[in-house]
Amino acid sequence: MTEQTLHTSSYQSQQQIAAMQEQKLQQLLVYLNQNSPFYKELFAANNIDVEVIKTLDDLRLIPTTVKEDLQKRNDDFMCVSRDKIIEYSSTSGTLGSPVVVALTENDLQRLTYNEYSSFICADGKPDDVYQLMLTLDRQFMAGLAYYSGIRKIGAGIIRLGPGVPSLQWDTILRLKPTAIVAVPSFIYKLIQYANEHNIDINSSSVKKAVCIGENIRNTDFSLNILGKKITDAWNIQLYSTYASTEMQTAFTECGQGKGGHHQPELLIVELLDEHNQPVAPGEPGEVTITTLGVEGMPLLRYKTGDICQYFDEPCACGRTTLRLSSVIGRKKQMIKFKGTTLYPPSLFDLLNGMEEILDFVAEVYSNEIGMDEVLLHILPVNYTDECDRKIRANLQARLRVSPHVTYVQYDEIQKMQYKESGRKPFKFIDRRL
Ligand SMILES: [Zn+2]
Numbered sequence: 001m002t003e004q005t006l007h008t009s010s011y012q013s014q015q016q017i018a019a020m021q022e023q024k025l026q027q028l029l030v031y032l033n034q035n036s037p038f039y040k041e042l043f044a045a046n047n048i049d050v051e052v053i054k055t056l057d058d059l060r061l062i063p064t065t066v067k068e069d070l071q072k073r074n075d076d077f078m079c080v081s082r083d084k085i086i087e088y089s090s091t092s093g094t095l096g097s098p099v100v101v102a103l104t105e106n107d108l109q110r111l112t113y114n115e116y117s118s119f120i121c122a123d124g125k126p127d128d129v130y131q132l133m134l135t136l137d138r139q140f141m142a143g144l145a146y147y148s149g150i151r152k153i154g155a156g157i158i159r160l161g162p163g164v165p166s167l168q169w170d171t172i173l174r175l176k177p178t179a180i181v182a183v184p185s186f187i188y189k190l191i192q193y194a195n196e197h198n199i200d201i202n203s204s205s206v207k208k209a210v211c212i213g214e215n216i217r218n219t220d221f222s223l224n225i226l227g228k229k230i231t232d233a234w235n236i237q238l239y240s241t242y243a244s245t246e247m248q249t250a251f252t253e254c255g256q257g258k259g260g261h262h263q264p265e266l267l268i269v270e271l272l273d274e275h276n277q278p279v280a281p282g283e284p285g286e287v288t289i290t291t292l293g294v295e296g297m298p299l300l301r302y303k304t305g306d307i308c309q310y311f312d313e314p315c316a317c318g319r320t321t322l323r324l325s326s327v328i329g330r331k332k333q334m335i336k337f338k339g340t341t342l343y344p345p346s347l348f349d350l351l352n353g354m355e356e357i358l359d360f361v362a363e364v365y366s367n368e369i370g371m372d373e374v375l376l377h378i379l380p381v382n383y384t385d386e387c388d389r390k391i392r393a394n395l396q397a398r399l400r401v402s403p404h405v406t407y408v409q410y411d412e413i414q415k416m417q418y419k420e421s422g423r424k425p426f427k428f429i430d431r432r433l
Pocket residue numbers: 253254255256261315316317318319
């Protein structure tokens with residue numbers, strides 16, 4: 001398939017898209033049945049004749065795959081011999097042990113195409129220059145993907161790595177990037193640094209930001225508190241992107257900011273409820289994916305653990321593809337706290353919005369009767385009794401329950417956030433696992 005036809009699939013009718021996906025699905029099933037030890041066994045154990053699965057509806061006859069399968073039987077998912085593998089990427093292991101995702105040369109080209117198409121969706125042009133404020137090593141697939149996708153557009157790239165606001169600003173002022181790729185809470189740190197050092201951010205060269213790893217929107221697509229804090233201070237366009245190592249594919253927003261666009265030639269996506277039944281548009285469901293065109297480690301009905309909503313009306317940008325909301329939460333990170341259900345992103349949004357709080361880490365643990373408890377480690381702007389009272393009152397009002405609160409120093413919060421691999425700051429510690 002040529003790049004031109006790949007690209008236009010985002011603008012086709014839903015029937016045309018389904019027909020294209022069904023053809024690719026049939027190829028995938030034959031391929032898995034020949035080459036994947038894990039899926040061969042799964043088909044045999046469930047009496048599945050791959051020749052019978054023809055349509056997207058038929059796909060539901062196949063059991064789902066979960067992260068634990070990948071963790072326990074990582075090698076059995078590999079469909080090629082070792083000499084075909086070029087790149088050994090790995091999941092971060094934030095939730096359980098890391099999984100190696102191996103890519104062939106074709107998979108790397110697919111990954112490049114995926115991110116090329118994503119950055120074009122996010123209004124990327126050949127005359128853009130992107131400053132990458134993220135890890136490019138440590139087996140991190142996304143860094144590699146952004147680099148190769150932007151390169152394919154023909155835009156410029158500055159690989160600066162994560163953190164160090166002073167260096168980021170020196171480089172922005174010197175090399176004049178038009179765009180940045182960064183974690184939104186770090187963009188906010190950049191703004192604070194600029195304000196403290198008399199840098200006029202709105203006269204800088206940066207006009208857009210591709211936001212990774214954290215939400216900038218509520219599920220109705222309005223900007224959340226973090227997104228608002230950024231755009232109130234800095235006149236830039238934000239584009240959210242959602243991806244995972246396992247799916248080797250991104251959902252990236254267009255300029256309309258109405259959810260991340262699905263790339264139907266690269267992925268079949270289903271949103272499932274607890275009983276593995278599809279949810280309706282606008283309902284929360286677990287993102288479940290089937291990779292298309294992956295050679296090294298293809299996945300079939302893989303449950304990502306991410307809870308999102310989807311929308312399927314055509315977008316004002318002209319694309320007809322399904323759009324995903326920001327991640328409401330990780331299924332595993334759901335907190336059942338004193339009778340309420342809470343996901344870390346909404347807790348983060350609340351904490352980000354409180355001006356008394358400079359930074360935080362949220363910790364969840366099980367109490368002696370096995371119920372979830374929440375302990376917030378908070379770095380206050382300026383610790384006073386008044387500040388403490390405001391924080392507690394605000395938490396109580398918004399959550400309707402009172403989490404435990406402890407105040408910490410700058411050094412302690414840094415230590416908690418940047419332990420282990422240090423790809424991104426840890427804001428959530430789950431001691432229940
Ligand atoms: Zn759009």
